Amino acid sequence: MHRIYTVGSAPDGFGYGDCTSYPSLPQTADDNPPSPTNRLVGPSGEQKSDPIALIDFSTPVVAGFPLYHCRRVRHGGVSVSRCTLPPNPGIALGTPQFTVAIHDDRPFDMEWRLPESRRIERQRIVAGQAHINGPNRPIFQRWSVSPAILVIALEPDFVRQIETELFDRSGGYLPTRMGVSDPFLEAIGNAWRQELVEAGAGGRLFAESLGTLLAVHLFRTYGDSVVRLDPIKGGLGTPRLRRVADYIEAHLDHDVSLRDLAAVAGMNAHYFGEAFKATMGVSPHRYLIKRRILRSKELLLNRGRTIASIAFEVGFSSHSHFTFNFRKATGVTPTRFRRDALDAPWTTQD
16 A cells, blocks of 8 residues: 655645745655665565655645755746755655656756656756656655755646647646756746746736746647647737736736736637737736836825835835835836936926
């Protein structure tokens, strides 16, 4: 019988933060590392299954398999964690989500065995290489170091909706791939590393946009059948663009999602994102940030408004979050912008 260690789920919608880990690594029945063969052998010679740990990356509290120095963000059906793992003497690791784990550290030697195989695979894993796996599919793994990883986890419902909208199907099989080199995955990993540090504006829109791109790429590149998308022809068109722009202006203080905007335009999320960028020259996420910053400049010209109240009105979570993003966009802090704009002497020319 499998020994399963799992983590409870957390409510939807928590943002950026650190995760809590219980530093207890599951052991085999005899507290010894499992043998390199397919099954453990008990005291009486009976065959035993490998111990299993299911790690739920959607929760801020991690139990069963320790994650150290972990930084995490979750928006909707997308969770991203950057953390360090302990040495693994031989445990089958899985998650309830579709996951891409990107190695973020020095090279190390890793062994694994797929569920349908009796053969141990071995590979030296280097920075940027990724492991791809579907939900609830534990893979026996073993390593002797403490590797740092970036994990992007997509909830099954999030992925199935994308499948239905784009590929006119649901429940497609995503084979496990270990130690793959994929420039697209490396680029997404780099974008998420920056986001985890900066916690930029429009976090939900950013997360869902990248999550949609990732799901499409995984099924187009590694799925069980060839799937093709019709190319985007033209942009949104004036009526759709006006509806979307008006919606964004009316919801600058909301946590706007890609699906919200796609619904306003009457399109699915992937096609909307591509069409919007073709029309506006920037992604919906970048456009939202631009509009928030522009609106905040208008509000800063009113001396009676506090910086904190302006931050909340244009969708930032705090004074500091607003200041960071404003300075990143304009080169100056909100306070400096207000002082320069309001205190500059007015001059006239003859």
